[in-house]
Amino acid sequence: MSENAHIDSALTDFVAATAAEYGMPGIAVGVWVDGREIHANVGVTSTENPVPITEHTIFAIGSTSKTFTTTALMQLVAAGRVDLDAPVRTYVPELELIDEESAATITVRQLLNHTAGLEWNVINNTGDGADGLAAFVATLAELPLIGAPGERASYSQAGFNLLGRVIEKVTGESFEKVVADTVLEPVGLDESFYFQGDVMTRRFAAGHERQQDGGLEVSRAWKGSRANNPGGGLGSTVSDLLRWGRFHLGDGRTESGATVLPAELMHRMQQPTVELRASTLADAFGLCWMLRDVDGVRTVGHDGSGFGQFANFQLVPERDFAVVVLSNASPDGIPANQAIIRWALEHYLGVVDKDPEPAPFDAERAPELFGVYDIDAMTMTCYADGDQLYLDCRVKPEIRAAAGAEIPQDHPPFPFGLLPGGDEYVVTDGSFQGQRGYFTRNTNGDIIAIDLAGRVFTRLS
Template sequence: MSYDTLPDFVRATATELGIPGVAVGVWAGGQEIYACHGVTSVDNPLPVDQDTLFQLGSVTKTYTATAVLHLVASGRVELDAPVRRYVPELRLADERTAAEITVSQLLNHTAGLDWGLIVDTGEGDDALAGYVAKMAELTLIAAPGVRASYSQAGYNLLGRVIEKVVGMPYEKAISSLVFEPLGLSRSFFARDDVMTRRFAVGHNLDEDGTLSVARPWRHSRSGNPGGGIVASVSDQLRWARFQLGDGRAESGAPVLPAEVLHRMKEPTVALRASTLGDAIGLGWFLRDVDGVRTVGHGGSANGQFAEFLTVPERDFAIVAVSNAGPNGIPFNQAVVRWALDHYLGLVDGDPTPVPYDRGRAQELVGRYDIDSMTLAIATDGAGLTLEVRIKPEIRTASETELPADYPPADFGLLPGDGDEYIITGGGLKGQRGYFTRDEHGAVVGADLAGRLFNRVKAAAG
């Protein structure tokens, strides 16, 4: 069914997918357009509007990257400098890697760092310092500069770079470098700032299919540089307008040189079969849709999801936030696609998998791991399924409730060499990835959402 207006589409899609509360903002034709629906919480419902605060998750990385580029433009940081110039206390599992990784490699996820560490280093101003002190425990997946693999740890380390250079806690630095100059008055990190305003809580599905409030509402402070901002869609559209502009705030005050702002959106490393994009800039994912370049970033928290996309050559932006898993991601993606089509005439579709091949399927069956999650691939002889689970030992050790697992979902291989795939069902529907092989042709890893899951060898006997 087609819908003529954004509010109609947002309302119908949120209802169909069972999302309690959503907010969408569009910048098109020099105007802001909003569509909000539902409530902040199923337990304590308040209407969602354009000023309701949602967790942005990894969209935060675009703010961190912009702050780093501000320091680059002012001569206080060099992109190609080793990180240890600014964080000399950095220790990793491999000394050579610790000495070699650069600021730019953290920005474009090519530092060779695994996704992250599940640690809580407290809520004090030393939270990031404590996180960096534990990075010697982090798995290294490649030598610096060899390949892209999405890393939360890398952006948390960038937050520590900002702290050391500016001489103040990360959150205060972002407020000084980004929030205040751009007039982002509805963007926060601290719970005390959020709780005095209307804000959304996340929701996850229980085993009986009902939604319950996700707890904890957010995780520890050390993850703020990679995913800690809480903001409204109205503030995100202001952020989008800055990113589409010439580096000046709405007041005309210079914030970032135009050439530096535009450099962030130039490709630095290509991505293969990734829903995130075709390439990574400096803090941004770049993707061509119907022959037109888009620049964006997604994010997720515990039961909250965000999508932020701009189309620079069309002076267009859309932001979408939702407060329930697993359907928050499909909701955001559906709204973005509708908006691209409705406002710009750009059609964004998924590729079609090839027919099931038993031989190829058997090559892929098994378990693949990152530090905190397991990706399990199975076949029933007629199709393939992919399941994403938080490791049981992580759940057991956690003192707080963690997000629900993604149950097995159908996926299929794409035309070509047979190593690229797309998920065709469930909360991860539309996500793309690929399998990695060693020099002998054996499958040794699977990329999903930009992260490398290494294959776990089957136990002997």
């Protein structure tokens, strides 16, 4: 325990109980409240090579990495080297997409708030060489589009990896070097790394996958390939992430007073740019940040996941509050982390976050929901078993065969219920409990898509 860390027995007890309830090998939690850090660390880094979890244990933080990418990009905006409303081709002229008009008109801002119309991602491995990101961008012509630029929001990993290439083209440096030099080092984040060679010499957590027999198996993949670094490739610790949270609760200056990002741009990142409907991800996207109003207060955050590791990172700016939860087992890291986040909000701020209640099962209406829905890498089947609706979401066999260990295992089907009075729904149990989404209709009233976790699945049948 570092000299700046404090213990709250209530937090420690809740984290320990949650880890036991969900069978988690290890959980690290940090809270910034009332001007002090509070830590709770439970369990071990790996079931095969158990080392105690501390606030300095490195976890793969997945999409929470996007907040670092965005901060580095906003520095280029501050310097006048990137215009948020300029077409991406201004900086990456070689960009090709399946639709030429989209390729020519997508803007930097639309990548930042997931309104570029890009599908989730291209699942390919372009290697860990310096050209990995450039090679990835060269494959974006294979990526389906979910709509015209600016038409609607749909969470896209590919869009953020493309932003990494914008950074490379503008600076002439590798993406990782730019973030390290302009963000990690100035803010004092000396426990955060993109490359596994930097991670493996320090204390780090291994991800775990729950098997059909209930046991846990260590994930042999720790993170994706280099091309995925902008969207989800950073490893970090609770200690560093709390420092990162304090930085984004501030005015763009470090603890020493040096300006990393002008306050106006810091605050602009946290302002709504596009509203979301019935999404657990957020009520709105800022510039990268996910914005939610919870029990009368605005939260700002960005969670992440991958290969049996989960990161939850939430700020409450008006209360100078941050909470970080890192865990290392799938799929139950999702509800375990959420339970701890909700407990911390209520315990320290009196803010209550709870799920909406679904309407009773409607046997006459349910069949219009049934069918197969699709994104680039996954298919989802909506069906009922008795009076319970389910969403069964699975990676396509050809994608899994091509990517191998790069793809985490599928989750069990998600039970869900429609919310009263419309096409919105909530997942009622399992690893995605509390996730919200909605069914989309065309002008004839026919259901043509379903939104899950901020991604649009198009109906096939």
